[in-house]
Amino acid sequence: MVPAIEAALRPGCSQIGAILPTPSHFHDFKLHAGCLRDLRSLPGSFTIPRIMSQADLRCDGCGQIASSEHIARRLQRLEWSTRYRPVHIGTLLLGAVAPLDDCDFIYSPAGAWEGEAKLLLAVAGVTTAGKAAEATLSEFQRGGFFLTYVLECPSEGAAEDNVQQLLGSRLPAVMARIRRSLKPKRLVPVSQALERFLPALNSGDLPCAILLDQGKPFVVEVDTAAESTSRLREALTSQSASARQGSGAGF
Numbered sequence: 618m619v620p621a622i623e624a625a626l627r628p629g630c631s632q633i634g635a636i637l638p639t640p641s642h643f644h645d646f647k648l649h650a651g652c653l654r655d656l657r658s659l660p661g662s663f664t665i666p667r668i669m670s671q672a673d674l675r676c677d678g679c680g681q682i683a684s685s686e687h688i689a690r691r692l693q694r695l696e697w698s699t700r701y702r703p704v705h706i707g708t709l710l711l712g713a714v715a716p717l718d719d720c721d722f723i724y725s726p727a728g729a730w731e732g733e734a735k736l737l738l739a740v741a742g743v744t745t746a747g748k749a750a751e752a753t754l755s756e757f758q759r760g761g762f763f764l765t766y767v768l769e770c771p772s773e774g775a776a777e778d779n780v781q782q783l784l785g786s787r788l789p790a791v792m793a794r795i796r797r798s799l800k801p802k803r804l805v806p807v808s809q810a811l812e813r814f815l816p817a818l819n820s821g822d823l824p825c826a827i828l829l830d831q832g833k834p835f836v837v838e839v840d841t842a843a844e845s846t847s848r849l850r851e852a853l854t855s856q857s858a859s860a861r862q863g864s865g866a867g868f
């Protein structure tokens with residue numbers, strides 16, 4: 618950390634130092650604004666570009682400029698997801714961009730899933746009829762499934778080119794998370810938008826099998842992907858059966 622900045626911080630505030638000079642995780646500056654001493658004491662040649670501007674903060678879940686509402690929503694979804702993360706992940710479903718509506722987000726505690734969430738539950742062999750959302754999500758978790766996204770927040774209207782750029786810039790961090798933290802037995806890309814990143818995902822950096830649909834990501838979308846979705850269901854069913862036969866451990 619830059620000593621001049623360190624000197625400007627109150628003792629006991631370690632977090633704001635962690636974001637300088639390059640943020641690796643998001644920290645809400647507003648929480649730490651009071652931890653800054655008089656920045657006018659910094660050398661005249663030293664500037665802290667935009668440090669206090671909320672508008673320039675980037676979300677650690679997606680890399681987009683983050684408003685406080687964006688961060689609140691990101692943290693909410695993170696909490697929902699973490700609740701149902703298996704201790705040992707058998708199958709990591711990797712999407713490209715998190716859906717905009719909570720009803721399409723599998724970990725939404727409200728249930729009443731639509732679209733992608735509904736399809737992914739079906740792919741995992743989890744039925745929803747007559748069950749509470751909690752029971753459904755627990756079953757998904759017990760099956761060893763976990764869903765995450767390269768961009769863990771909706772794209773907020775970013776142009777397609779920008780989304781591709783965001784995906785590309787987020788990918789190394791996502792791969793590191795898969796390697797160090799999630800550690801799945803198998804990875805299943807479930808978005809066409811990940812096709813151009815398959816060489817990176819397949820480069821051998823990830824210590825898990827990658828399940829593909831004829832060399833491409835599975836496409837789990839309501840309108841276009843009935844066949845791909847059924848192939849994914851078949852592939853997961855057969856993997857589950859062979860895992861049971863091979864080790865008795867299942868997913």
Ligand SMILES: [Zn+2]
Binds near residue numbers: 679681687691769
């Ligand atoms: Zn975000």
